[in-house]
Amino acid sequence: MSRRVRVAGPVVIAIGLVLLFELRSTPRVPVEDPLGPYGLPRVLAAGLVLSGVAMLIPARRPDPSAGLETESPDAEPNSRRRLALSPSAITVIAAACYVIALNKLGFIVATVLLGLLLLPALGAKSWRSIMAIPLVMTLVFLLVFSVALDVHLPTFLGR
Amino acid sequence: VFDQLLTAFGAALHPAALAFLAAGVIAGIFLGAMPGLGPTMGMAIALPFVIRLEPEYGIFLFTAIIIGAGFGNALPAVLVGIPGTPSALLTVEAGLPFGRRGEGGRALLVSLFGATFGQFCGVLAFAFLVSPVVALSSKFLFPEFFALEVLGMTAAAALMGSSVSRGMVAVLIGCLIALVGPDPVTGQPRLTFGVDALEGGIETVPALIGLLALREIFLSPATPPVSTADARRRAIRLPRINLRDFQESTGPAAVGTGVGLVIGALPGAGPTTASFISYRLVSVFRRWRRLPGQGSLPAIAATDASQNASGTSGLIPTFALGIPGDPADVLILAALTTQGLIVGPNLAQSSPGLLGVVSAGLLISSILMVVLGYLSIWPSSVFASAPQRLITYATLVAVMTGVYAYRQSLVDVWVTLGTGLLGLAMGKAGMPVAPAALALVLGSAAESDLRRGLIMTDGVVGFLSRPVTLTILIVVVLLLLAGPALAILSWLRGRTPVDDESRRSEHV
Numbered sequence: 001m002s003r004r005v006r007v008a009g010p011v012v013i014a015i016g017l018v019l020l021f022e023l024r025s026t027p028r029v030p031v032e033d034p035l036g037p038y039g040l041p042r043v044l045a046a047g048l049v050l051s052g053v054a055m056l057i058p059a060r061r062p063d064p065s066a067g068l069e070t071e072s073p074d075a076e077p078n079s080r081r082r083l084a085l086s087p088s089a090i091t092v093i094a095a096a097c098y099v100i101a102l103n104k105l106g107f108i109v110a111t112v113l114l115g116l117l118l119l120p121a122l123g124a125k126s127w128r129s130i131m132a133i134p135l136v137m138t139l140v141f142l143l144v145f146s147v148a149l150d151v152h153l154p155t156f157l158g159r
Numbered sequence: 160v161f162d163q164l165l166t167a168f169g170a171a172l173h174p175a176a177l178a179f180l181a182a183g184v185i186a187g188i189f190l191g192a193m194p195g196l197g198p199t200m201g202m203a204i205a206l207p208f209v210i211r212l213e214p215e216y217g218i219f220l221f222t223a224i225i226i227g228a229g230f231g232n233a234l235p236a237v238l239v240g241i242p243g244t245p246s247a248l249l250t251v252e253a254g255l256p257f258g259r260r261g262e263g264g265r266a267l268l269v270s271l272f273g274a275t276f277g278q279f280c281g282v283l284a285f286a287f288l289v290s291p292v293v294a295l296s297s298k299f300l301f302p303e304f305f306a307l308e309v310l311g312m313t314a315a316a317a318l319m320g321s322s323v324s325r326g327m328v329a330v331l332i333g334c335l336i337a338l339v340g341p342d343p344v345t346g347q348p349r350l351t352f353g354v355d356a357l358e359g360g361i362e363t364v365p366a367l368i369g370l371l372a373l374r375e376i377f378l379s380p381a382t383p384p385v386s387t388a389d390a391r392r393r394a395i396r397l398p399r400i401n402l403r404d405f406q407e408s409t410g411p412a413a414v415g416t417g418v419g420l421v422i423g424a425l426p427g428a429g430p431t432t433a434s435f436i437s438y439r440l441v442s443v444f445r446r447w448r449r450l451p452g453q454g455s456l457p458a459i460a461a462t463d464a465s466q467n468a469s470g471t472s473g474l475i476p477t478f479a480l481g482i483p484g485d486p487a488d489v490l491i492l493a494a495l496t497t498q499g500l501i502v503g504p505n506l507a508q509s510s511p512g513l514l515g516v517v518s519a520g521l522l523i524s525s526i527l528m529v530v531l532g533y534l535s536i537w538p539s540s541v542f543a544s545a546p547q548r549l550i551t552y553a554t555l556v557a558v559m560t561g562v563y564a565y566r567q568s569l570v571d572v573w574v575t576l577g578t579g580l581l582g583l584a585m586g587k588a589g590m591p592v593a594p595a596a597l598a599l600v601l602g603s604a605a606e607s608d609l610r611r612g613l614i615m616t617d618g619v620v621g622f623l624s625r626p627v628t629l630t631i632l633i634v635v636v637l638l639l640l641a642g643p644a645l646a647i648l649s650w651l652r653g654r655t656p657v658d659d660e661s662r663r664s665e666h667v
Binding site: 002004005007008011012015019022023027029030031032033034035036037038040041044045047048051052054055087088090091092094095096098099102103107111114115118119122123124133134137138141145149151152153154 | 334338347350377380551552553590609
């Protein structure tokens with residue numbers, strides 16, 4: 001059984017069970033159809049549990065191709081994933097911090113800070129680029145969104 | 160008919176319309192040529208703005224992006240060996256040797272020829288088939304639409320992933336996200352976990368952008384770096400047209416187009432599947448078989464024609480039935496539905512001229528692509544060697560700001576971040592994201608059609624006694640059973656499907 005199936009199968013089952021627990025009591029609302037408001041969500045959550053189980057079952061028989069993993073067109077190739085792990089994690093953390101900073105520090109400060117931290121973290125070496133790119137990008141996006149499209153972007157401390 | 164054609168071309172040749180078409184083709188070539196971007200991400204970024212435009216202009220922009228990217232993805236494939244989008248994977252195989260020999264321009268001209276061939280045929284198929292399919296679908300009621308929506312999602316699950324079970328998990332996740340919030344019949348909130356912000360449901364546009372665009376941004380720093388010097392060494396001036404290359408490529412382009420037209424109309428199959436089948440078909444002909452490391456012009460023409468024909472014919476089920484063929488079509492559907500346009504049979508009544516205008520726009524986009532595609536060959540080496548970290552930073556800001564601009568709400572930005580992380584986790588677990596995106600768009604409508612259909616037909620027996628509904632649902636069951644049945648057969652023969660997959664990869 002591949003590691004990702006060992007992890008994904010139980011996670012999918014757990015999500016399905018949590019959803020079924022959330023849908024345990026039927027609301028008292030007048031309905032005309034046999035399903036009602038909770039019918040389809042319950043069927044889908046149960047389907048999630050069964051699919052999670054189905055993901056785990058094939059691994060119980062001897063698998064001559066153990067270690068070989070088929071790639072879906074969507075899944076990134078192995079070589080790329082090995083290379084990607086660290087920069088992808090950096091980008092995820094940067095994105096989460098950016099959303100928090102947008103609310104607190106506003107668009108201009110958050111966007112400049114994102115560039116100043118993300119570009120060197122992803123391997124930029126030239127300090128001239130690291131300083132110039134965030135400033136130019138922020139200005140361009142500010143012109144596009146705030147001036148051309150009249151979007152009220154978040155401001156510093158809500159002022 | 161002549162009057163309708165005149166009106167359609169009049170609307171598509173309006174200066175504003177032409178500007179959107181040209182901008183879409185240029186953006187598409189650029190997005191296709193930038194490894195790590197792609198048309199879906201570009202369309203997702205543009206979605207919050209497109210829904211503010213006139214519906215025709217939004218459709219022009221999106222369809223022109225698809226058309227431009229259909230050729231743009233070949234530029235980095237031939238010049239630096241990185242496919243601009245997954246469907247150009249085999250263009251690398253067939254075209255990179257030309258780039259290495261300094262004949263990249265020749266290969267790109269054949270790619271442009273194949274792409275244009277496929278697109279023109281796809282546009283003709285759209286123009287002639289979309290109205291009959293719309294007319295056919297006007298006979299459908301809630302049960303038939305439910306069955307079609309389930310077919311679209313199941314086909315996506317069966318064809319887009321490495322296993323049906325993982326594809327179905329993706330569909331179920333997408334549906335469950337779509338069902339959060341008020342029930343379409345009674346308004347009773349579900350799956351809110353007591354969170355007030357979820358009472359109104361999860362907004363589709365930010366969730367889609369997270370699944371389709373933000374996830375790609377998270378993965379984009381991993382795109383292999385391209386040496387600028389290497390790309391510039393392979394830089395080429397505007398290439399000369401060689402008629403013999405076109406003659407050699409016409410047959411394969413026709414084969415690829417035929418495959419693409421059929422595959423594109425199947426929900427979930429998409430251009431990548433079409434290009435793989437075309438490449439395989441072309442390689443069985445002895446005189447087209449490539450020599451190792453030599454590349455193959457016929458193979459380039461076949462794969463590029465098939466992916467472009469598939470991209471255009473995929474618009475037929477999107478417009479006629481509301482069943483998108485691939486993630487880019489999902490975004491077109493999202494743009495149309497957000498603007499209040501109901502695709503399918505009602506489209507002909509609510510916007511009678513729209514389909515003709517779309518056909519005219521597609522045709523003009525294809526013509527623009529010939530010129531703009533040719534002109535883009537020379538500067539393409541610069542696109543292909545742009546630093547990935549710069550693209551990651553710019554697209555991250557563009558996505559987050561674009562989502563915020565959609566309703567000027569930070570909740571939407573959190574939704575995008577959440578679904579982006581979900582998409583990343585799904586990718587790590589080997590689950591395809593596109594079926595989840597499709598289910599996110601279709602899930603709510605499917606529930607509504609199912610429940611209204613059950614009321615209309617007085618229960619399950621009446622629902623299933625409708626012949627078209629029953630036939631489509633039988634196809635759904637067969638699709639679900641086909642994968643496990645093949646796996647059992649292969650296992651009984653003493654080999655696993657993984658072996659088949661490995662062999663296919665080796666062949667490619």
